[in-house]
Amino acid sequence: VVVHATRRSKPVAPTEEGVLANLRSLGVRVTTPRRLLVRSLIEAGAHRTADELALEIQALAPDVHLSTIYRNLDELERLGVVEHAHLGHGAASYHLSEVAHGHLTCESCGKTVEVPEELFAPLVRRAKSEYGFTIDPHHFAMVGVCGRCAHRRAEKSE
Amino acid sequence: VVVHATRRSKPVAPTEEGVLANLRSLGVRVTTPRRLLVRSLIEAGAHRTADELALEIQALAPDVHLSTIYRNLDELERLGVVEHAHLGHGAASYHLSEVAHGHLTCESCGKTVEVPEELFAPLVRRAKSEYGFTIDPHHFAMVGVCGRCAHRRAEKSE
């Protein structure tokens, strides 16, 4: 479950045909599994594990194998069309590449909030100047506790 | 490999007997596997995967099983003596609980730099005020590229 916590001037929403045309231009063949994968990623509008994508795709084409999905996600990631992030202890989450953003994942309810990259700016800046380290703030989520769960916990302990 | 990038007033270094006494006081039995695990964690002074700990421990007591190490790490974590962090795609890293710190892990060379928690302060503050989200900055590393690797890459592309 992903809550989009930020309104920003959104890029033109990717379309299935647009993404596929892009793939064709990169010399990648357009196959049924790929078409369905792109479709699921667009419709998801959020993060999906390989397994979740498989379920959606297999509803339309039962033969598409999980390994094909993994292979295609890797391929699309190599091409810069897709990214994955680690939002917690379990499986990786995949989503179409868009405007850079970070992730806050609640340990308690599992929800992930997307936040604008600029929240990470001070951290990124200091890591660079003090440690020479260039942070990629997208790949691993910051984990913690969301407001609702914190509130619920506070009530419980009263 | 962990580079300690920060000098700070360090807490009293934990000793094997100290940690074990603490465990005893918590009603936990002191066994050979536990003693060796605590010893390895202290001597490591750094992050170790369960596997690495197993190798060190099995050099002294070959029968200690990896599952015992996982169970004990879980147990010690529940007691607050140990913490784990995800520094990249592979296995989790375990270390004794100490002063809170964050992790910067280089995707290129795999080295991890420990940085003081205060670097995360602005991010933590804004996540709290703008999204009601309480970040735990220790559990997942920020990944990126360290200065040395960035430098090496820059040279290569010249």
Added chain:
DNA sequence: TTAAATGCAAAGAATTTGCATAACA
């Protein structure tokens, strides 16, 4: 027609669990 992509089965890492046995307190 032919290189690229697929489905399937099987392997692989990391971690967890069930259970009979061993050992701390």
Added chain:
DNA sequence: TGTTATGCAAATTCTTTGCATTTAA
């Protein structure tokens, strides 16, 4: 002595790989 912890084997979860077959271009 009575739990608690252990060793072992087997199961689980997530992901990758080898290979014969199919398919897009």
